[in-house]
Amino acid sequence: MNSNIPAFHYFDNEIFSQESDKLFKRIWHFAGFKSDFLNDNDFVTLKIANTPIVVQNVRGNVKSFLNVCSHRFSIIQQDKSGNRPMVCPYHGWAYDKDGIPSGIPKKPLFKKFTKDELCEMKLKEFKVSFCGDLCFVSLIDDVEPLQDFLGVFYEELETMSLSLGNRIDVNSMEIEANWKVIVENTLESYHVGLIHSETLAKLEPSGLDFCFDKSNSSWTSNLNIAKDKGGYKKIDKYFSPREYDIEGYKHILVFPNLLVSSTHGVSFNYSLVEPINPDVTKFTSYVFTAATDSIPTPIIIKAFEESLINFNRQVFEEDKAVCQLVQQGAKHTHLSGKLSDEEERVHHFQKTYLGYLNNES
Incomplete structure (x- = not known):
């Protein structure tokens, strides 16, 4: 597949202005x-x-x-x-x-x-x-009703949000890259093996289990961490029973800039990508564990929370570095890029984005 967005869309001031008027002023925005x-x-x-x-x-x-x-x-x-x-x-x-x-x-x-x-x-x-x-x-x-905007993902997002327990981390940073570069980076696992070789890649996420609905999309993946085996078994038990309980990993894009993910329904990440200018983006990540009635918090859960915070922060630092390199390179090419089947969610995001800019959405 060809990339839908030409390189200049990632740094052009006029395009950035159009995004404000034709996209962000016309949709629901996570607050x-x-x-x-x-x-x-x-x-x-x-x-x-x-x-x-x-x-x-x-x-x-x-x-x-x-x-x-x-x-x-x-x-x-x-x-x-x-x-x-x-x-x-x-x-x-x-x-x-x-x-x-x-x-x-x-x-x-x-x-x-x-x-x-x-x-x-x-x-x-x-x-x-x-x-x-x-x-x-x-x-x-x-604006269309929020439930219509979220489409088939509304009920799942609702259940996920009502399952949140402790907010264990808020990580905010400025990234010297266009907001679309950052969103697109999260929508594909093609880069995981190289960029996250010591972090995310060790969980072995894989597959093309994508779901698309209107502007939004999701990816579901198995992981090599089983809920009921090894050290994770005690963690799973501590947070059970829970309203939102899945096998593996789920990642949802709420178009255009809210990224919601969960591992086993035990941990949750909400990442908001906010444009500052064509070359700088504010990235904020909120990390939660699932709600539980269990008290007090055992040492193993405290250690799990600390490792979860460190893991997420390291992954996002790795993403920050590569996104900034992409931003630098985009200014020196006339090519539009190519996309693999593993990057189908990027293709869908770009197509939806252009629909707004062309007043088709």
Whole structure:
């Protein structure tokens, strides 16, 4: 198969701008987990298509607003996450559950605002939807329902998310590569033998058990680690019974930039790939173990968690290095590249991506 995306798509500024307008502004974007919004005023901030967004628990409801004060345009919530009311740190303007200014310091010094005028200063609100414990935000009102967007993977993603226990690691890094290079790297195992020879390759993932539905895709693979044998048997037993229990490895792409994987339903990884500019991407990995009622945590499980963290971090460092080399090389070729059967998910991702850029999706 020929690669669908020409090399200049990985570094061209005009293409990057089109991706913001034609892709990221038109879809559901992963924003966090329900555990990020347990308490009143819990919030996370992010950028979608370079638009600053805050997602916040406001009196028990998770809402999303433009993170820009209506008064003098300061960013309101300035940390990546936290717990504080929606109060601008510049002049102290406060906002209610609907994003309408509800507290204005030295209010008599302003003209008397009518109710309609206050409503006109309402923070722009965005749609929020959940799949289990996964929170998604869309910048447009007429986006398709989240369940339709996730398609055949909705129920599995829901079950996986409701099976999450301890969040044992959050690993965030900047990678000097285009976001598509990073996504495509995760969609194929062709590189595993060379790039991950001392890590992932030792698990011997293999096969072409792919599933495609609309924009999304998955890969299921056996591993050489059996759940009920050797040292893994105690780990499997500790996390049993569990809602999400599979043999081997499952990897799902939620188009275009959320990567969800699980090994045996015991461990889970959620990786978000966020474009910064054509040559730099923010990569954030969240690692969980499955929920369990077993207490206390035995030494073998603590050791398993530590090894899982170290394993994931090493794999992602290996991927970071090779993705940066790809980014460098893409600027010096006119070729489009070739894809093997093992890279069919890359082909599907590229085809879907071009559909958005060509206004076909």
